[in-house]
Amino acid sequence: MIRFLQHQMIDKPRWDECIDHAMNGNLYAISWFLDIVSPGWCALIDGEYVKVFPLPVSSKAGIHYIMQPLFTQQLGLFYTSVSTEENAEEFLKSIPPEYKYIDFNLNTSNKIKASAGVFEMINLELDLTSEYQDLASGYQNNLQRNIKKAAQNKLTISKQVSPEEIISLFRNNKGLDLSHLNNNEYAIIQKIASECIQKGIGEIWGAYDEFNQLVAAILWITINNKAIFLFSALSETGKKLNAMPWLIDAFIKQNSGKPLVLDFEGSNNEGLARFYSSFGAKKVIYQRYVYNSLPRYFRIGLKLWRLSRTKLKKYLLMSKQ
16 A cells, blocks of 8 residues: 655655665665655555655645756656566556646656656766776767867875865856856765765766866765766866866776676757767666646746756756766
8 A cells, every 4th residue: 555654754864775676776766865865755655665666756835836847857667576578567646646746757667658758868877897908999079089088187186175276267267157056055965975974975076177277076885886977167267178088988898898887868959979989988768757637827937947957957968968
């Protein structure tokens, strides 16, 4: 029987045990991560935490809604036993009717029937189990040239960049185009980075130019046999020096031959997808589910808000190129 639980009713140790043993568990569904990106999140639970479905709930102007949090690619149904298409849909039908607007992503193991509110999303992943020479031979020619150019630019690498440094680099570059990205969002990514570093699953790699200036940085989170490219920052100088592809290549070189998948976290953006694909990354499809039963007079405001949020996500993704 599927139960809806308010946040305070969720048994987080049992929840995390389910995610830890789930066939499709991921970073985004762990309770401490959800606490950071969606305080007060609720959940649907089947049985004794055998199947769980996080709900990043919120409300505004008296409207209750469920929206995919920033820095969180895939949620949906997680399970310790084999699931079915109908089972994921059963959970969606069990969301309380008070949530008039729903827009969130399922995970790659969830498949629901095509409908007007179901969209295909693209992720790109690179299997790192092969040796570096084999992986590098799969790079596209233009990428290989850029990495060779970067190697001549006197770049150096540090694997101990602080959360404050990567955020400062972002704010002073791409962040200048994001006036609506407020201190709360920056605090969220800083909390994620700090928590992951403290737990030993996160590290921030930085590329420095010949003047010892940080010009590119990436937050890597390694969990469940995946290395997630969660957040990054790049300066104009770093872009000219090809620091970002150089930094990604360095990570691939260090982790090649391991039972690990590099998860680029996107993207439906053609330019970004082309950049990730140049490393040999392959497309993996997951689904986005949208449901809207709001009164008509709320929909114009919602549309404007969604456009603003979509623009924000686009810029956050484009900083990875």
